[in-house]
Amino acid sequence: xxxxxxxxxxxxxxxxxxxxxxxxxxxxxxxxxxxxxxxxxxxxxxxxxxxxxxxxxxxxxxxxxxxxxxxxxxxxxxxxxxxxxxxxxxxxxxxxxxxxxxxxxxxxxxxxxxxxxxxxxxxxxxxxxxxxxxxxxxxxxxxxxxxxxxxxxxxxxxxxxxxxxxxxxxxxxxxxxxxxxxxxxxxxxxxxxxxxxxxxxxxxxxxxxxxxxxxxxxxxxxxxxxxxxxxxxxxxxxxxxxxxxxxxxxxxxxxxxxxxxxxxxxxxxxxxxxxxxxxxxxxxxxxxxxxxxxxxxxxxxxxxxxxxxxxxxxxxxxxxxxxxxxxxxxxxxxxxxxxxxxxxxxxxxxxxxxxx
Amino acid sequence: xxxxxxxxxxxxxxxxxxxxxxxxxxxxxxxxxxxxxxxxxxxxxxxxxxxxxxxxxxxxxxxxxxxxxxxxxxxxxxxxxxxxxxxxxxxxxxxxxxxxxxxxxxxxxxxxxxxxxxxxxxxxxxxxxxxxxxxxxxxxxxxxxxxxxxxxxxxxxxxxxxxxxxxxxxxxxxxxxxxxxxxxxxxxxxxxxxxxxxxxxxxxxxxxxxxxxxxxxxxxxxxxxxxxxxxxxxxxxxxxxxxxxxxxxxxxxxxxxxxxxxxxxxxxxxxxxxxxxxxxxxxxxxxxxxxxxxxxxxxxxxxxxxxxxxxxxxxxxxxxxxxxxxxxxxxxxxxxxxxxxxxxxxxxxxxxxxxx
DNA sequence: CTGAAAGCGCTTACAG
DNA sequence: CTGAAAGCGCTTACAG
Numbered sequence: 001x002x003x004x005x006x007x008x009x010x011x012x013x014x015x016x017x018x019x020x021x022x023x024x025x026x027x028x029x030x031x032x033x034x035x036x037x038x039x040x041x042x043x044x045x046x047x048x049x050x051x052x053x054x055x056x057x058x059x060x061x062x063x064x065x066x067x068x069x070x071x072x073x074x075x076x077x078x079x080x081x082x083x084x085x086x087x088x089x090x091x092x093x094x095x096x097x098x099x100x101x102x103x104x105x106x107x108x109x110x111x112x113x114x115x116x117x118x119x120x121x122x123x124x125x126x127x128x129x130x131x132x133x134x135x136x137x138x139x140x141x142x143x144x145x146x147x148x149x150x151x152x153x154x155x156x157x158x159x160x161x162x163x164x165x166x167x168x169x170x171x172x173x174x175x176x177x178x179x180x181x182x183x184x185x186x187x188x189x190x191x192x193x194x195x196x197x198x199x200x201x202x203x204x205x206x207x208x209x210x211x212x213x214x215x216x217x218x219x220x221x222x223x224x225x226x227x228x229x230x231x232x233x234x235x236x237x238x239x240x241x242x243x244x245x246x247x248x249x250x251x252x253x254x255x256x257x258x259x260x261x262x263x264x265x266x267x268x269x270x271x272x273x274x275x276x277x278x279x280x281x282x283x284x285x286x287x288x289x290x291x292x293x294x295x296x297x298x299x300x301x302x303x304x305x306x307x308x309x310x311x312x313x314x315x316x317x318x319x320x321x322x323x324x325x326x327x328x329x330x331x332x333x334x335x336x337x338x339x340x341x342x343x344x345x346x347x348x349x350x351x352x353x354x355x356x
Numbered sequence: 357x358x359x360x361x362x363x364x365x366x367x368x369x370x371x372x373x374x375x376x377x378x379x380x381x382x383x384x385x386x387x388x389x390x391x392x393x394x395x396x397x398x399x400x401x402x403x404x405x406x407x408x409x410x411x412x413x414x415x416x417x418x419x420x421x422x423x424x425x426x427x428x429x430x431x432x433x434x435x436x437x438x439x440x441x442x443x444x445x446x447x448x449x450x451x452x453x454x455x456x457x458x459x460x461x462x463x464x465x466x467x468x469x470x471x472x473x474x475x476x477x478x479x480x481x482x483x484x485x486x487x488x489x490x491x492x493x494x495x496x497x498x499x500x501x502x503x504x505x506x507x508x509x510x511x512x513x514x515x516x517x518x519x520x521x522x523x524x525x526x527x528x529x530x531x532x533x534x535x536x537x538x539x540x541x542x543x544x545x546x547x548x549x550x551x552x553x554x555x556x557x558x559x560x561x562x563x564x565x566x567x568x569x570x571x572x573x574x575x576x577x578x579x580x581x582x583x584x585x586x587x588x589x590x591x592x593x594x595x596x597x598x599x600x601x602x603x604x605x606x607x608x609x610x611x612x613x614x615x616x617x618x619x620x621x622x623x624x625x626x627x628x629x630x631x632x633x634x635x636x637x638x639x640x641x642x643x644x645x646x647x648x649x650x651x652x653x654x655x656x657x658x659x660x661x662x663x664x665x666x667x668x669x670x671x672x673x674x675x676x677x678x679x680x681x682x683x684x685x686x687x688x689x690x691x692x693x694x695x696x697x698x699x700x701x702x703x704x705x706x707x708x709x710x711x712x
Numbered sequence: 713c714t715g716a717a718a719g720c721g722c723t724t725a726c727a728g
Numbered sequence: 729c730t731g732a733a734a735g736c737g738c739t740t741a742c743a744g
Binding site for chain 3: 019020021022023026033034035038057059060061062063
């Protein structure tokens with residue numbers, strides 16, 4: 001029966017050249033020892049005919065699909081675009097495709113998503129686990145991107161170190177009473193960031209942590225966080241562990257007539273899309289997603305390639321020693337010295353440092 | 357040579373049951389006429405053995421991979437999570453996997469991304485084109501998600517209709533002078549939204565469009581938009597055609613000491629993640645991405661399934677009659693009657709309607 | 713350096 | 729209702 005194949009296959013090239021398919025294969029892959037002239041002829045003919053290799057056939061034969069899975073806790077997460085873009089880029093540079101799977105925040109769906117990818121024969125997967133989840137052996141090489149303090153983590157941003165940088169920045173500006181804002185007490189990433197912030201503050205800075213999940217458990221979703229009241233009690237900086245919370249804080253404070261950064265400073269994490277866009281632009285910490293993705297994909301590919309060889313049919317976490325990728329502080333207008341000029345909100349933003 | 361296959365194949369089931377592989381195949385697929393008892397036995401044995409079909413083999417044999425490609429103009433786009441999640445969901449419900457490809461804003465890369473997906477043998481693709489791009493015949497069924505007014509569009513939100521709803525909402529509140537805010541003059545989506553807004557205003561509303569790209573071309577990226585000055589000249593509402601611009605407007609106005617919604621109203625489009633989170637929460641228009649994705653995937657699958665049959669080796673845009681999916685107005689606190697109470701900014705948001 | 717042959721796991725006419 | 733056989737397009741020992 002005729003199959004949906006549009007272009008020519010290896011046999012067509014072989015026939016056109018009067019050589020064997022094996023030679024075409026070897027010439028194209030550069031594996032077998034084929035004479036340079038023949039290699040050239042084969043390449044030329046392949047190009048002329050518009051040959052496109054059948055990845056399905058190759059997969060069937062070699063047992064490798066050349067596809068990596070990307071499992072995300074919740075695609076709707078605003079950090080997702082950065083992650084997906086970086087992984088897709090790293091993978092396609094390495095000649096791999098990326099199949100996505102969304103666990104939609106649910107642990108059961110995470111398991112199901114992993115199973116779906118496995119059925120599709122991915123050679124390995126990158127998993128950004130749902131918080132608290134420990135990824136068991138899934139039956140193929142796995143790179144986990146979470147936080148360096150998470151057991152089984154493969155590669156991650158140095159969230160703690162990022163916190164330290166931000167903590168020092170605020171300390172250097174002269175803040176002495178800082179409100180930390182987190183959303184979720186069980187997030188390793190957030191806890192690391194908070195730990196780093198406190199370490200960066202050093203002695204002499206008083207701080208308190210506000211968990212939004214707890215506020216909302218009492219007052220309902222989207223309720224005010226009471227930040228104006230906090231400012232009234234002497235907090236001069238609000239350090240959120242995510243840009244979304246920082247945005248929430250910034251607008252709540254602005255709406256209460258509290259000038260940022262003249263009266264209080266606000267900081268975030270992750271440099272999400274709106275951070276440079278809001279007024280005042282948000283001081284934040286950026287992850288080097290490109291590097292993280294490169295390391296994750298490289299680790300995966302290393303294991304995948306070994307898999308053919310020697311002893312271990314590696315099919316678990318590729319963590320060995322965790323890679324810890326530095327984060328970068330981005331100072332924008334939302335931070336300044338505390339009460340440097342306790343003016344009424346004006347429409348002239350202070351100059352501030354701007355490092356892009 | 358032993359291949360990377362972990363589990364049993366059809367032959368294993370066939371052997372265990374003393375039947376042929378063909379029968380196992382027919383029983384499992386439900387295609388051939390196999391006796392009910394045998395079907396049951398085959399299913400049981402498959403489950404017992406933990407049989408997982410080889411999609412690579414099936415693909416090689418049938419010419420279908422069961423994978424759809426998703427091409428995005430720029431994964432970093434904040435709308436992307438919604439799109440990707442919806443497409444992934446629709447596809448996986450239909451038994452398809454989703455391979456992503458990012459054109460990173462570049463037209464050449466868009467072409468390359470499409471080629472990569474094609475090489476991987478996707479059965480079809482969903483393309484969200486870069487603005488202005490017209491997708492040529494790519495060699496497989498394609499569903500284009502852009503805007504109903506775009507030639508070749510397959511399915512899209514009714515951006516114009518959404519604009520109309522928002523226009524009417526502002527008109528009903530009593531606004532008479534509205535500033536429209538767009539980023540890009542060549543975006544079909546944005547032009548449709550603006551057209552709808554104007555239509556929704558009807559007569560008696562004065563409006564003007566501010567294109568951010570033009571402002572920035574002169575004043576540089578991230579510069580103030582001069583909205584406070586606009587408010588001073590009598591504009592009481594600022595209708596952005598994206599939530600990101602709305603956020604920019606909201607914070608710029610707040611920072612200038614202009615109360616939203618007491619003094620001016622601000623609206624966005626798309627109901628992105630931060631819209632319900634900022635203070636005041638943003639009135640916006642939501643796309644029904646789930647429906648759009650379902651329609652796009654369904655259209656693709658319809659063509660893919662026909663492909664085996666009769667005449668046309670369909671390999672182009674699956675557009676025939678464009679589906680136009682209604683958008684939904686979400687009224688939150690950022691809109692109110694103009695100058696209803698020209699108070700100083702207070703820290704008590706007005707109650708406002710809230711429709712979630 | 714080159715080729716003949718086998719086989720990856722499945723599906724599909726076709727014959728029985 | 730069931731099975732034998734062919735073949736999708738490739739790669740890989742192996743022989744020459």
